[in-house]
Amino acid sequence: xxxxxxxxTVIFSLMLVLVLQLIPVSADWLPWKPNFLLLIxxxxxxxxxxxxxxxxxxxxxxxxxxxxxxxxxxHVFLFVFIGAVPYLLSGxxxxxxxxxxxxxxxxxxxxxxxxxxxxxxxWGVPVDYGDVPLGAISSALIWPVIDKFLVNVHKKRR
Amino acid sequence: xTIHYYTNWFSSIEKFSDRSMRPVYWVANIxxxxxxxxxxxxxxxxxxxxxxxxxxxxxxxxxxxLQRMAELAAENLRLRLLLNATELLTDSILxxxxxxxxxxxxxxxxxxxxxxxxxxxxxxxxxDAEGLMGQIISVFENHSVALLxxxxxxxxxxxxxxxxxxSIAEGTSDYNNMQLRFLSPTADxxxxxxxxxxxxxGRFPPGYPVGSVLSVEQVSGEHFIKVNVRPAAExxxxxxxxxxxxxxxxxxxxxxx
Numbered sequence: 001x002x003x004x005x006x007x008x009t010v011i012f013s014l015m016l017v018l019v020l021q022l023i024p025v026s027a028d029w030l031p032w033k034p035n036f037l038l039l040i041x042x043x044x045x046x047x048x049x050x051x052x053x054x055x056x057x058x059x060x061x062x063x064x065x066x067x068x069x070x071x072x073x074x075h076v077f078l079f080v081f082i083g084a085v086p087y088l089l090s091g092x093x094x095x096x097x098x099x100x101x102x103x104x105x106x107x108x109x110x111x112x113x114x115x116x117x118x119x120x121x122x123w124g125v126p127v128d129y130g131d132v133p134l135g136a137i138s139s140a141l142i143w144p145v146i147d148k149f150l151v152n153v154h155k156k157r158r
Numbered sequence: 159x160t161i162h163y164y165t166n167w168f169s170s171i172e173k174f175s176d177r178s179m180r181p182v183y184w185v186a187n188i189x190x191x192x193x194x195x196x197x198x199x200x201x202x203x204x205x206x207x208x209x210x211x212x213x214x215x216x217x218x219x220x221x222x223x224l225q226r227m228a229e230l231a232a233e234n235l236r237l238r239l240l241l242n243a244t245e246l247l248t249d250s251i252l253x254x255x256x257x258x259x260x261x262x263x264x265x266x267x268x269x270x271x272x273x274x275x276x277x278x279x280x281x282x283x284x285x286d287a288e289g290l291m292g293q294i295i296s297v298f299e300n301h302s303v304a305l306l307x308x309x310x311x312x313x314x315x316x317x318x319x320x321x322x323x324x325s326i327a328e329g330t331s332d333y334n335n336m337q338l339r340f341l342s343p344t345a346d347x348x349x350x351x352x353x354x355x356x357x358x359x360g361r362f363p364p365g366y367p368v369g370s371v372l373s374v375e376q377v378s379g380e381h382f383i384k385v386n387v388r389p390a391a392e393x394x395x396x397x398x399x400x401x402x403x404x405x406x407x408x409x410x411x412x413x414x415x
Contacts, residue, residue, distance in 0.1 A: 015182075022186035024259040027333035027394035031263065066175035067182065068262045069303075072168055073159030120264055123163055125310050126330045131263075 009153055010052070013040055014060065018067065031131035034139040035109055037064050037075075038082060039146050042105055045083050047150045049090035057083030074119065082112045101147060106140035176269075177298055183258030183269060249363055252276060252401040254284070257301060259394075264331050266292075266309035266393070272401060273300045281361055283402045289367035289390025290314070290355055291399060307368065308333050308393050315358040316368050318351050327353060327368055327387055333394040336369060338385035343376055347385060363404050367391075 017036035025033055041060050044052035061079030065072050085108060086093060096104065113135055117127040162168045254276075258269035272278050274297055282294040284304050292306040305312055310331040316338075317324045323346060325338045341347065351371040357364025367390040375384040 018182060019186045021261050022183060022258070023189055024187070024256075024261075030333075030394075033261070066171070067179050069172060069176075069260055069265055069267060070262055071159040071162040072171065073162065077159065119159075123160070125264055126332070127264075128332075 006153075006157060010044065013044075013149070014063075018063070022067070031128075031134040032138050033135060034142045035112065035135055036142070038079065038109065038112055039105065039139055039143060041079055041083055042086055042108055043146045043150045045086045046090070046093055046101070047154045049087050053087050054080055054083055057087075074116070077119075078112055078116060081115065082108050085111075098144070098147060102140050102143050105143045106136050109136040109139045173296060173298070176296060176303060180258075180269075180301060187257060250403045252278075252403065254399050254401055256397050256399065264310070266306040266312075266329065266331065266333070267295070268304055268306065270302050270304060270399060270401075271300070273298045273302050275300060276401075277403070278302045278401060283362050283366070284399050285366060285402060286391045286396035286399050288392055288396075289369065290362065291391045291393060291396065293361065294401075306333075306393050307391070308336060308389060314362060314368060315356045316353040317356040318347060319354050320351055321346055323347065324356050324358065325353075325385075334388060335372070336387040336389060338371075338387060339382070341383050341385055342381075343383050345383065347371060347374060347383075349374060353387060363402060366402075 014037075017040045020036045021033075037060060041057050045057060057079040058076050061076035062072075064070070064075035064079070068075070086104075093101075093104075110132060113132040114129075117129060117132065121127045252272060254270045254272040256268050257271045260267040270284070278294055278297050280294055280297055284291045284293065290307060292304045292309070292312065294302050295305045296303040306329070307314055307327070308329040308331070310329050312329040313326050315324065316327045325341060325347075327336045327338055330337055338347070338353075349371055353368045353370065355362040355364055355366045355368055369387040369389045372386040372388045373384075375386075377384050
């Protein structure tokens with residue numbers, strides 16, 4: 001895979017998850033909506049930590065802030081904080097199998113939602129911590145698709 | 159991010175991103191449009207005919223009620239003139255469609271397909287078939303962004319339809335719940351009470367349904383009662399909305415589509 005094609009794959013994956021993230025759902029299903037953007041960031045950091053690291057996570061976080069109309073810096077902070085974990089553990093993560101990675105992603109999304117809710121509660125926004133695991137469960141269920149896609153890209157790249 | 163949350167200093171960046179991200183929202187809406195189209199295509203002809211008949215009957219009933227309304231409005235006007243009260247403002251409406259919804263559960267905003275070209279202005283109320291939905295917070299050339307009444311930064315002056323008691327309904331970041339704040343335990347309010355906009359503050363026209371009281375709770379140790387309100391509008395479901403122009407704005411007269 002040429003570097004041009006590789007970069008286009010990354011951009012395409014980002015655009016696709018951005019659109020998926022923006023698809024409207026009813027209030028009842030909103031807590032179950034997977035965090036597609038964070039999943040793809042975690043995925044690229046896990047599989048290509050040297051190329052797509054903290055700077056990449058911060059850039060996608062900034063994009064998320066602009067698209068979601070959230071306070072500037074909220075998603076930058078979240079994505080950098082969560083992206084830093086797979087980045088720092090990248091030496092170990094190569095020994096993780098598929099199930100381990102699913103569980104790892106589940107834990108990361110839980111952390112991300114807890115931090116987000118904590119920040120909102122500091123600002124006085126009512127938060128429901130009961131919704132935290134729902135998004136993490138659906139994200140972990142979606143992860144196999146992203147994992148498969150990234151493994152394929154990684155193989156072609158090598 | 160705290161500065162951005164509490165101030166408007168970054169509004170120009172917000173406006174720029176709103177404008178540039180519109181195509182992404184448009185693409186994100188494609189699945190729901192396909193769903194609507196598929197729904198319509200797969201509907202049986204007999205079902206459409208039944209629906210058409212029901213709508214015709216409904217229209218007939220509403221037209222009958224409208225005649226009675228016209229009579230009551232004329233009588234109301236005469237009485238107001240007798241009392242030397244100010245004349246009531248008449249509202250006109252513009253139909254609009256939702257083209258984007260904020261994906262964040264904590265930010266209740268949506269984008270609509272009307273903008274400056276249609277005379278939309280900041281602060282303009284929007285409603286659906288059931289009740290008040292919110293107000294416009296940003297206007298662009300061909301689209302606008304509205305803040306919903308359930309957003310935690312939104313508050314709307316209301317009054318109880320049964321007794322006229324005034325209060326303020328605040329959003330709680332929950333699409334199915336709002337709260338009335340600072341009501342004393344002796345306040346005459348009960349479950350099922352209908353709330354309408356009071357018109358105080360001049361932002362929302364009076365008399366539009368806002369919601370109904372879900373529960374009234376006396377929290378021990380608190381000075382005020384906790385009143386939960388279910389919004390009348392289908393805040394997370396409505397796809398077609400109405401923009402309200404009051405005659406005060408001077409921009410529109412009569413109903414328009």
